Amino acid sequence: MPLDSININRGKIAEKNNGERFKRYSYSEDGVSPRAFPGTPGLEHIAASDEHDEYGDLVSDALSGIGKYVEVRKKMHGKRMSKIESMLKNESIFVPKVRDENSDYFFVCFGSTTDQVIEATEMLKSRGKKFGVISFNYLMPLDKEKTKKILKGKKLIDVECNFTAQLAQVIMANTGIEIPNRILRYDGEVITSAEIVESALGMIDKF
């Protein structure tokens, strides 16, 4: 990644608070509340791990089961989860990357397997077969609709280094698209491009 393309965004930072008690977890549209750095006068607060209200005060233990606090818990959990919606709305990175859009077949893969898969497509090209690559960088959050559009109607081969085809299962769960053609290696060794080529050539007749 070129260095110039990296931008540091520190997000919302709280300003002075006019003597009011600082609400570290204030409700907000996008689910993100302004934060404060310890050491800043006037913004003292508790960063809590248990479920809490807008101030960071706990709503667990003795307050469990009391209607008012049950509502707080529901609202605070909803607020946190709305960050995922905000991420999907504001960022375009939560979809798989497609390499060689106009190919006849596509390998589906993630992580360190991707390099060998790309190498395999180049070897297949020299044999006259057009293979592209659809590689996943993010699984959660995942833009389900866009991912579905990318995968739909394509001839797919799943390449993974595990027994149960975990990626194919996540894809199935999120998009409803099943990838029955799978190249799986699960002996703990790295999958090689030669192996992928050989297996893929044996599979293309099935489509």
Next chain:
Amino acid sequence: MSQVVEKTGSEMKVNYGSKTKPIWCPGCGDFGVQASIIKALKDLQIEKSNVVLVSGIGCSSAMPHTFSTYGLHSLHGRILPVATGIKLANNSLTVIGTGGDGDGYGIGSGHFVHACRRNVDITYIVMTNETYGLTTGQAAPTALVGTKTKSTPFGVIEQPINPIALAISAGATYVARGFSGDPVHLSELIKNGIKHKGFALIDTFSPCVTFNHTNTFDWFRRRVYKLEEEGHDSSDISRAFDKSMEDFKSNYEKMPIGLFYKTERPTYEDLDISLKDGPLLNQPLPGKEEIKKAIEENI
């Protein structure tokens, strides 16, 4: 501890306490510890906004909620990695860990040993009650052999942890033990722990009045005595080890409190070159050209 000015008398107007009601049972040892921390902060006149209390999970880990300073209520057993991170991000802060013996010596025991070695300038107050009170009374790693609890109906069959000996051997530079039943003495230990430059452990007997009917306030009162009244030399590591074994050797009949061991050596912050220009928080990020240069030079 950096940048503290000790003042005498009650010049301090700051109220370190918060309006949040503690979750503790009436009579809990943790009230005495809370009062001792507040007294230590008042005596040292530390700015409220420069104090960060870090806790784990448990009754005693509710401590930061009863303060109006900065606080971080973290995960079970993770006080020390979180506190270390805060201190390294901004070493001008006064970072105090507050948690229980189950949290610190059980779940967090790996972190505990390495925090001692690292000698980061934080103060760690462990409220020892030999039980997991929040989950209604299972044996903690400090429970004595034979103690019957919900999780040990036939009595504990494992040896208890000796946090004092463990801390000294792992390299902690300030190792003390207090008693919630003597908050004046305890607050002095905490105060000196905060002032000490390096990792300070203050193990504190803080009885659980609800789930531990063995190690009660009275039980401790009959057993504790003060090291300073006996003229203990806290700079002598061999004497410190000897004293740390007294609980065991006396079959838990004589249990010393006070300062076991204190020594001076450079803190982690002193030795980490990335902090040589001051707290990380105040250091500007390098520009893209500087990053490029660093990558080219080093990779």
